[in-house]
Amino acid sequence: MTDSLHLVVRRPARVEGEVRLSLAVPSDLTLVGDAVELVTRHCDVGVLSPRRLQFNLRTALAEALANAIRYGNRQDRTKLVRVEIECGRDAVRIVVADDGAGFDPREVPDPTTPENVAREDGRGLFVLRHLVDQIEFNQQGNSVCLVLRAG
Amino acid sequence: MGFSLTKDPRGVVVVGVDGQLIVGNRQDLKQKVLDALEGGTRRFVIDFTKTGYIDSSGLGVLVSLSKKVREQGGELRLAGLNEDLQTLFELTKLDTLFAITKTPAEALAAF
Numbered sequence: 304m305t306d307s308l309h310l311v312v313r314r315p316a317r318v319e320g321e322v323r324l325s326l327a328v329p330s331d332l333t334l335v336g337d338a339v340e341l342v343t344r345h346c347d348v349g350v351l352s353p354r355r356l357q358f359n360l361r362t363a364l365a366e367a368l369a370n371a372i373r374y375g376n377r378q379d380r381t382k383l384v385r386v387e388i389e390c391g392r393d394a395v396r397i398v399v400a401d402d403g404a405g406f407d408p409r410e411v412p413d414p415t416t417p418e419n420v421a422r423e424d425g426r427g428l429f430v431l432r433h434l435v436d437q438i439e440f441n442q443q444g445n446s447v448c449l450v451l452r453a454g
Numbered sequence: 455m456g457f458s459l460t461k462d463p464r465g466v467v468v469v470g471v472d473g474q475l476i477v478g479n480r481q482d483l484k485q486k487v488l489d490a491l492e493g494g495t496r497r498f499v500i501d502f503t504k505t506g507y508i509d510s511s512g513l514g515v516l517v518s519l520s521k522k523v524r525e526q527g528g529e530l531r532l533a534g535l536n537e538d539l540q541t542l543f544e545l546t547k548l549d550t551l552f553a554i555t556k557t558p559a560e561a562l563a564a565f
Contacts (some may be wrong), residue, residue, distance in 0.1 A: 333478045358507055358538040361474075365509040369477040415547045423518045426510035426546055433545050 307331070308338055312345055322348055324388040328368060330376035330401075335368045338386070346390050350453045360395065363434040363449055366427045367399040375401025375445055394436075397449045405444030457483050459490065466497040466565055468558055471505045475512035487519050487530075496528030499561040503534035513548060520552065529553070533561040 311325040324345055328338045339361050347356060368384060376382040387398045412419060414426045432438055437450035455473035462468065467490050475483060487498060500516065502508075516532070523530045531553045535543065543549040555561040 336474060336476055336478045339476075354538070362507045362509055362542075365474075365476050365507070369509065369511060373477075415545075420547050421517060421521075421551060423514040424510070426513055429546065430510045430513075430542065433542075 307334060308341060310341055310345070320348060320392060322346070322388075322390040324386070324390075326386040326388070327383045328372070328386065329380050330372045330378050330382045330384060331380050332369060332372055332378065335365055335372070338368060339364050342386070342388060346388065346395060348390050350390050350392065350395055351451055352454060355451060355454070359434045360397075360451055363431055363451070364397060364399075366431045366434075367397070367447055367449060370427050370431075370447075371399050371401035371403075371445075374406065375403030377403070393453050395451045395453075397451075398446060399449070400441075400446035403445050405441075407444055408440055457486055459486060461495075462562060464497075464565070465495060466499060466562055467495045468499045468501055468562070470501045470503070473505065474507050474509075475502075475505060475515070476507070476509040477511035480511050480515040484515050484519060488522065491523060491526060491528070496523070496526060497565050498523060498528070498530040499558050500530065500532050501534050501558040502532065502536075502539060503558065505534075505536075505539065508539060508542065513542070513546060517548070517551065529565075531555065531561040531564070533558040 307329050309327045313323040315321055322345060328334055342364060343361055351360060371384040372378060382402050385400045389396045408428060411428050414429050435449045436452045439448045458470040460468050520530045533555045534557060
């Protein structure tokens with residue numbers, strides 16, 4: 304499965320310890336797990352604690368990828384989800400972008416209200432917000448930037 | 455990585471989730487539990503002792519399975535959540551929908 308994933312790793316000489324990754328993921332939900340493991344392995348550079356790396360980063364990336372593949376690119380395997388990751392000294396920054404029309408994150412209902420809590424779906428964005436220190440969408444809503452601060 | 459099924463002498467099925475429960479493998483879990491349900495099992499424990507992470511699709515499949523098991527007069531319990539996973543269930547208020555115990559042994563004893 305990892306044959307379908309294309310990862311580029313750069314270690315800029317001017318910044319010691321910094322790693323930059325670029326990953327292109329075909330819009331296939333079965334690739335999410337492999338993509339997450341690939342990124343996690345390369346981000347294991349001491350910026351995040353092992354616990355935050357293994358839980359927060361992995362879960363947040365899985366959510367962002369699944370949203371981009373399912374709702375953005377509508378599982379069209381010919382379309383790629385582009386992931387850019389910067390593991391710096393102060394934080395890990397992850398940008399996940401798709402080719403979809405985008406959405407307005409303010410219109411996503413609260414999944415914890417009594418009428419929504421027993422629904423099968425609709426928790427992705429809510430979970431994502433709690434896993435990262437900062438989350439920002441572009442104006443179109445088809446690219447999300449996640450920040451996990453060091454520690 | 456994957457799901458393991460064991461049946462205790464009283465017929466309770468314990469499903470171990472090894473690695474992760476996410477969008478890419480949740481269908482496997484769903485099928486395994488539904489097959490057991492079809493085969494007459496009514497009491498399930500999902501054991502997360504060896505689970506690294508669960509995404510919202512994984513949470514969703516648990517909600518869906520729990521409903522299906524309840525419709526057949528059974529119950530699906532959760533056990534072995536680490537602190538991060540427990541927090542995830544509390545934040546999403548899913549801790550109000552499931553019987554959650556610290557260990558699979560406690561879940562089995564409660565049936």
